[in-house]
Structure formats: structure tokens, C-alpha cells
Amino acid sequence: MMANQISPSLNKSSDMVIDWERYGHLFKIKTVPAKTILLNEGEVSRHGYFIKEGCIRLWFNNKGKDVTFQFFFENEGVSSIESFKNGEPSLFSIETIEPSTIYVISKNNFDKIFMENPVYNAFVQETIYKRLSHYSRLFMSYIKNTPEERYRELLKNSPHIIKRVPQHYIASYLGITSVSLSRIRNRV
Amino acid sequence: MMANQISPSLNKSSDMVIDWERYGHLFKIKTVPAKTILLNEGEVSRHGYFIKEGCIRLWFNNKGKDVTFQFFFENEGVSSIESFKNGEPSLFSIETIEPSTIYVISKNNFDKIFMENPVYNAFVQETIYKRLSHYSRLFMSYIKNTPEERYRELLKNSPHIIKRVPQHYIASYLGITSVSLSRIRNRV
DNA sequence: ATCATTTATTAACAATTGTTATCGTCTATC
DNA sequence: GATAGACGATAACAATTGTTAATAAATGAT
Numbered sequence: 001m002m003a004n005q006i007s008p009s010l011n012k013s014s015d016m017v018i019d020w021e022r023y024g025h026l027f028k029i030k031t032v033p034a035k036t037i038l039l040n041e042g043e044v045s046r047h048g049y050f051i052k053e054g055c056i057r058l059w060f061n062n063k064g065k066d067v068t069f070q071f072f073f074e075n076e077g078v079s080s081i082e083s084f085k086n087g088e089p090s091l092f093s094i095e096t097i098e099p100s101t102i103y104v105i106s107k108n109n110f111d112k113i114f115m116e117n118p119v120y121n122a123f124v125q126e127t128i129y130k131r132l133s134h135y136s137r138l139f140m141s142y143i144k145n146t147p148e149e150r151y152r153e154l155l156k157n158s159p160h161i162i163k164r165v166p167q168h169y170i171a172s173y174l175g176i177t178s179v180s181l182s183r184i185r186n187r188v
Numbered sequence: 189m190m191a192n193q194i195s196p197s198l199n200k201s202s203d204m205v206i207d208w209e210r211y212g213h214l215f216k217i218k219t220v221p222a223k224t225i226l227l228n229e230g231e232v233s234r235h236g237y238f239i240k241e242g243c244i245r246l247w248f249n250n251k252g253k254d255v256t257f258q259f260f261f262e263n264e265g266v267s268s269i270e271s272f273k274n275g276e277p278s279l280f281s282i283e284t285i286e287p288s289t290i291y292v293i294s295k296n297n298f299d300k301i302f303m304e305n306p307v308y309n310a311f312v313q314e315t316i317y318k319r320l321s322h323y324s325r326l327f328m329s330y331i332k333n334t335p336e337e338r339y340r341e342l343l344k345n346s347p348h349i350i351k352r353v354p355q356h357y358i359a360s361y362l363g364i365t366s367v368s369l370s371r372i373r374n375r376v
Numbered sequence: 377a378t379c380a381t382t383t384a385t386t387a388a389c390a391a392t393t394g395t396t397a398t399c400g401t402c403t404a405t406c
Numbered sequence: 407g408a409t410a411g412a413c414g415a416t417a418a419c420a421a422t423t424g425t426t427a428a429t430a431a432a433t434g435a436t
Contacts, residue, residue: 146422
């Protein structure tokens with residue numbers, strides 16, 4: 001029950017290719033400014049999102065403070081998967097970091113595409129495996145590395161995050177304060 | 189690519205019930221002492237495990253030190269899922285903590301059961317979702333909580349782990365040293 | 377262009393953890 | 407029962423992070 005993406009279904013550039021001629025009309029294009037909340041923590045997600053341009057973060061409120069735990073960029077699908085799938089309240093918010101252009105699909109239309117194309121299910125399963133793998137990795141990175149090592153790892157494996165995301169979000173993502181991240185950057 | 193379990197297929201007490209009359213003979217019972225390594229980091233996993241009695245930890249070597257990151261108990265299935273599924277070297281070891289009695293199934297027999305029961309696939313998918321949820325939760329707990337808060341959380345949500353697992357493994361699981369855990373326990 | 381807001385850096389001090397080492401207890405095994 | 411090894415508590419000191427606050431720089435809005 002948590003943070004996830006559903007890239008398969010919306011990702012035209014991935015292994016699975018949506019028939020754009022046939023289904024393109026089911027997606028609406030939405031252009032929004034930075035810091036636009038697409039889904040609020042506590043609401044039920046009724047839409048899937050796919051980023052054409054821009055970037056997004058997932059975060060939740062913890063004792064009055066923002067806790068950011070995932071970033072998404074161009075050509076990635078985003079949703080509060082448990083909420084979208086089961087109609088439960090989302091445990092986190094989805095918010096743009098930059099001005100963004102986003103494809104939006106309703107749950108009904110999303111389900112329709114999958115009903116008509118059961119072959120996609122195998123792909124969904126594969127994607128869930130990948131996501132599982134992603135979380136396992138992050139989790140292990142937390143256990144075995146210090147904040148400084150995690151920052152170095154991020155710098156090595158995901159330089160695009162460092163480049164585009166404001167530091168206080170990255171600090172939150174690393175589980176430290178922005179002050180501490182600033183010190184780390186100073187000595188790295 | 190990491191730590192997982194495959195409880196569905198082996199878990200007689202879960203939602204999915206294996207036809208024990210029909211498939212029981214495919215499982216071998218193995219009784220082993222504490223600290224027995226069932227799978228070594230770097231080896232390819234060719235067996236799935238299901239705990240009848242005892243408990244198990246998953247760990248990997250990080251710069252010469254043990255890093256424990258998951259525990260399993262009675263009636264849970266355990267495997268190095270990526271290794272078992274794709275024939276890749278396992279990124280972690282599977283080791284008993286207590287003297288244990290374990291059902292073991294070969295990959296061939298495991299595949300056989302699934303080939304003959306395609307209906308189980310939906311269940312597998314559901315289990316992967318749950319596992320995904322589990323890791324998301326753990327990950328978020330790391331981001332938002334201090335070691336002390338994580339310990340309190342563990343005490344509240346998984347007291348059986350505190351009770352049965354030696355403290356230095358728990359410390360590792362919490363991402364801290366056993367010395368620090370000892371101090372935390374002293375002031376909690 | 378100006379003003380307000382957001383973001384990042386730095387400083388000072390408190391709190392926590394890591395490291396290393398010692399000591400006592402418990403347990404397994406012979 | 408003796409002995410070795412595993413386990414946990416504790417102490418002392420170094421290193422790191424958190425907290426709070428002040429300041430500077432960058433960004434946005436009017």
C-alpha cells in the first residue's frame with residue numbers, strides 16, 4: 001500500500017506500446033505550473049498520469065513536515081497505484097516540481113484499454129517486478145549506506161535527479177535535513 | 189532485483205491453498221541446526237523454501253560486514269526470487285537463525301505446479317503487490333523515522349521479531365550498530 | 377525593475393550515532 | 407563441569423546529524 005507508478009500502460013516509449021491511433025483520444029493533455037498538486041494525500045485517485053514534459057515528486061505529510069520519497073520525469077507514468085487500483089485514499093500527494101505537460105487518463109478509460117488488451121497484463125506484472133526491485137534496492141541502500149554514501153550513489157546513478165530537483169527535496173529523499181545535505185555537498 | 193519471498197506457492201495457510209494430496213510429495217522436509225546457510229550470496233537459487241518450524245534471515249556482505257535486511261518465520265515462504273526466477277546469482281544469503289524444519293521444493297517441481305495451475309498466477313501477482321507494499325512501507329519508515337522511532341515501530345508492529353531474533357541482527361536490520369541499539373533499548 | 381518568496385549556505389550548539397575496547401553472561405559442545 | 411564462542415551492556419571519544427537562526431542568492435510575480 002504505497003508509492004508506485006504504472007508506467008506500462010501509458011508509456012509510449014517502453015516495451016509495451018499503446019496503439020496511439022486507437023487510444024490516443026482517451027488521454028487528455030494538461031499543462032500546469034510548478035507546484036501543482038495532481039492528487040492530494042487522502043483523496044482517491046481516479047486518474048493515471050503520464051509525463052510528456054516536466055517532473056513530479058511523491059510526498060506525504062509526517063508530523064507537519066514534507067517527506068519526499070520518489071521523483072518522476074519525462075516518459076514516465078505516475079499514479080498512486082493502490083488508490084487507483086482499489087479505490088482507497090491515497091497515502092501520498094502527487095505534485096509537479098517544474099511546469100509540466102501531462103497526459104491524463106481516467107480510470108474508466110484505463111480499464112477499458114486493459115479489458116480490450118489482456119495481453120498487457122503480463123507486461124504489468126513485469127513492471128511490478130521492476131518496481132519491487134527498485135524499492136528493495138532503495139531499502140538496502142538505506143540499511144548499508146551512510147547519508148553521504150547515499151548522496152554519492154545518487155550522484156552516480158541518477159545525476160538527472162541532482163540536476164533538476166531542488167536540494168531540499170533531495171535531502172528529504174535521502175532522509176536528512178537540507179542543512180546536512182548542504183554540508184555533505186561541501187565536503188564531497 | 190533483491191530480497192523476496194514466494195509465500196503463495198508454498199503457503200498452505202494462506203489464501204491460495206496448494207493441493208497437498210496432489211503435490212505434497214514434491215516437497216522435501218529438511219531439519220537443520222541454527223546458522224545453516226540454505227543459499228549463499230553469489231549462487232544461483234534452485235530451490236524454494238517454506239518454513240515449517242524455525243526462523244530465517246536474509247543478509248548480504250557489505251564491506252566485510254553482515255547486513256541483515258529481512259526475517260522470516262513459521263508458515264512463510266522464502267526464496268531469492270530474482271535468482272530463482274531468472275537463474276541469476278543471488279545478491280544475498282539465506283540463513284537459519286534457529287534450528288529449523290523446512291520444506292524444500294526444486295525449481296522444476298515448482299514450475300510444474302504452476303504450469304498445471306495457471307489460476308495461481310493471479311495470486312502470484314497479488315503477492316507481488318503485497319511485497320511491493322511491504323518494501324514501500326519499510327522504505328518510507330526509513331525516510332521519516334529516526335533509528336529510535338524505527339525500533340519503537342518494530343516493537344509495536346513486529347514484537348515477534350524482537351522476541352526471537354538476536355539483537356545484533358535487529359540492529360543491522362535497523363541500519364545501526366548493536367552498540368547503538370543497546371543504548372536505544374536502555375532509554376526507551 | 378522591484379519586492380516578496382523560495383532556496384541554499386553557514387554558524388553554533390545539542391543530541392545521536394559510530395568506533396573501539398572491556399567486561400559479564402549465557403550457551404553449546406566436548 | 408570446563409572451555410570457547412556468541413551475545414549484550416557499557417564506557418570514552420570521534421564524527422555526523424539535527425535544530426535554530428542569520429544571511430545570501432536565486433526565482434517569481436506584479
